[in-house]
Amino acid sequence: MFGATHGAAQAMAPIDGIFRALSDPTRRRVLERLGNSPASVSELAAPFDMALPSFVEHLKVLEGCGLVRSAKTGRVRTYRLEPEPLQLIEDWLAKQRSLWERRLDQLDDYLIQLKEQDK
Secondary structure, eight states: OHHHHHHHHHHHHHHHHHHHHHTSHHHHHHHHHHTTOOEEHHHHHTTSOSOHHHHHHHHHHHHHTTSEEEEEETTEEEEEEOOHHHHHHHHHHHHHHHHHHHHHHHHHHHHHHHHHHHO
16 A cells, blocks of 8 residues: 555655745746746846845756756856646646546536425
8 A cells, every 4th residue: 555655656756846846936936037038047036135045046946846957158057947847737737627627517416406306
């Protein structure tokens, strides 16, 4: 039993990391910005009122879960959005939506039956 649960938890680990990364508004704003074009650390950090080392920690979280990639040219590190991990989230959410729509449809059918029985 533990093995099956453990395997499922391992399969969810990438999604868990992505959701953790997306839970922070700073990181979501960085992703929105990178959706337009790649940017340097200084360009990404400019709109935020925080010390650069703190901001870089946000970039490390995003890179750690695969949402962004970086490349260094000389002294400039540039980040770009990696959309593939977002597909994992989209697929997971679609499964959840389908599950809950089916459950709500079943509930609706049940409530209609109850209402008809009361007549």
